[in-house]
Amino acid sequence: MLQADQISKSFGPVKVLDGISIALEPGRVHAVIGENGAGKSTLMRILSGYLEPSGGGLLWEGAPIRFASAFEAERHGVVLIHQEILLADDLSVAQNLFLGREIRRGLMVDDAAMDRRTRDVLAELGTAIPADSEVRRLSLADRQFVQIARALLVPNKVVIFDEPTAVLTPVETEKLFVVIRRLREVGVAVLYVSHRLPEVKAISDTVTVLRDGRHVTTAPTSDLDPIDMARLMVGRDMAKLYPARSAGGGAVVLAAEGISVPGYVEDASFKLRRGEILGFGGLVGAGRTELFEGIVGLRPSRGGLELHGKPVHFTDVRASMKAGITYLSEDRKGKGLLLDEELRENLTLAALDRFARGGVMDVPAEEEALDGAISRFDIRVGRRNLLARQLSGGNQQKLFLAKMMLLEPRIVIIDEPTRGVDIGTKQQIYSFLANLAAQGVAVVVISSEMQELIGLCHRILVMRGGRIAGEVSGDEMTEDEIVFLATGVHEIGVETAVEAARPA
């Protein structure tokens, strides 16, 4: 139906896709897997008309085709279901579903018809979301279903799912699988992008593996086990990705007792020790980010906090920075870097006072710091006067790290440290964090990638619904155990559900 033929894509000097070919067939679910930064998102965006390839082309039923825009792709029946929730919070579910394609009666919109149609579509998806409720009031999972419903409202022949289960519980994931199987039955070509390998195993017919923008293999799903997929994705021994663990476990540097962040976190208590890497796992929306933003003073919080044994309460992030705590936001582009400023301005922003001589900026000192950062963090740039926007995700993350490390923190809290970075950078970031810990810095890693937490951390605390659901360490650090704590449901249960639902 839709085919990519030797597609390449470069952003400036960065080549993110290199000669990728895949073919989507009617009535088949084709999974694309790969680490963050492997090029999955770029491939999807090209297939759905959001981006144009720099080389190669698309074929529609065998004939070359060019999608000038996402609308044009949609007219051919190619729809992309975004990973990010792109809905208008203040509009109702029905209004969102029909946004930009309202059903009219004369000059007026026909709300009754749209509500009716919305109820039908949502019922088809097997959800009970009320058509007239404001999207603002829905859970993340419900919003995801609204987004799927909106996409499926247009006549579709090719449906592309971008990490659709990132915010879903296992039960909701199973509901989604029912929808996908129904699409397959009616002859839709489905592209399913995920890095959750058991899901890929359960739902897809064919798997394509990408690594660093290159095509690794395409094979029938039945020929691959999740462990094979992982090996193909990473392209090296998984064990080498993570550095050796240091001894960890020194004196307690930060003790939280009953921390609450109104609306997000209830009664969270934990201890952080010198030289350890403490992981925080859980589903998106479990309150991990909010807990630490509360602790460092980026949002209001209540509860007891002790730093080196002394009670503290931060109402301003500047105070916690001064006390040696640094928080690196998961939102690198929105809260980490000034995308339209150059490397130098970004690097020194958090520690600007250190680069002023007599009240005037000392640019040579800043340049020197940038030299240091570029070599210490291996930031790969052709020129120094690039804007942060022009860097790859991995280089942005390194620049962000370099920026916050200028504060010389004793406690580093890093939220989703490797989101959207390539595997090579991942390894560098892991070894950097391990080194920090070995030097006696206390490190908190918040991550939704369970493998990352298991490979990197000494202990992992798992949050669920704004509370700390439990702690795992040592041999207990398994994906199954973390998923159980994060959802309250054993993943084994999901797998049997998947097995049972599969046509014999």
Place this chain on the structure above:
Amino acid sequence: MSQAVSPTPARRLGWRFDMRALSPFLALAALLVLGTVLNPDFMSVSNLTNVVTRSAFIAIIAVGTTFVIASGGLDLSVGSMSAFVAGMMILFLNAMGGAEWTTLAMAMGVALVLGAACGLANGLMVTVGRIEPFIVTLGTMGIFRALIMYLAAGGTITMASYEMRDLYRPFYFGDVLGIPVPVIAFLAVASVASLILYKTPFGRHVVAVGSNQDVARYSGVPIARVITLTYVIQGLCVGLAVLAYVPRLGSATPTTGLLWELQAIAAVVIGGTALRGGRGRIWGTIAGAIILEVVGNIMVLSNLVSEYLIGAVQGAIIIIAMLVQRSLQQRSQ
């Protein structure tokens, strides 16, 4: 392959930065040529000096506006603030009486402090009160305008002492080595302002806050203080402009400074500062203020278009400036 691609964005980027920074000056140069072609008298020293001198009020105020806009804010109150500060300064002079240098110096101090205080009020309402700058300054615009109306009882506040007028006169009409005092004043203000905006941590903070307030907050930038200070700087600039304004007419009326806020914003935008913040161009702003005055002057001298249409032409220039800016930006993407 990736080696071969990299030089292209480099060249395009250099082009963008040069063009965006240069465009107000190029526009000014083009206007000067146009003016000369239409009327040879335009290029005379006396005419040009006159034009640049008259642009001083807006230029000085707009330097402050550059800070406010670069940090992502907006100040609509500067016009009525000018009238209010000018009125208060004259009332102070009249109340003190006499024609002493010390009195004049004190009156100048009053104008500067009052301007800064008005700016501080705006700033605190934006930061502590968490009200949109548009709304805050729309409110204070009305308040300041009403206050001057009240103080002047609907009429005119005039400097009573002729000796004082004579003493104060050189501050607008005087010159140093042939350069009018107001021109020296706005060059000095712009120099100090560019030092602050481009060379100090505070200037860096202003740009960071305007570029992305979240990033600034997560980086530990004292956002409230930075934003408040931009409004204080704006108020100080209004005070400075008033120092040059009062000796010119020796009076303040309820129509003093009418629509100056729009002219100041126009000068900033023509000068290449993005209205959404994150970029401030002090010298561009100066060029913008001069452009606005030159356009009026050309129209008066040329008879091409009725001078009653000055406002329309200035408005068209603002819109064209935005279109040019955007096309330069798009070319670079």
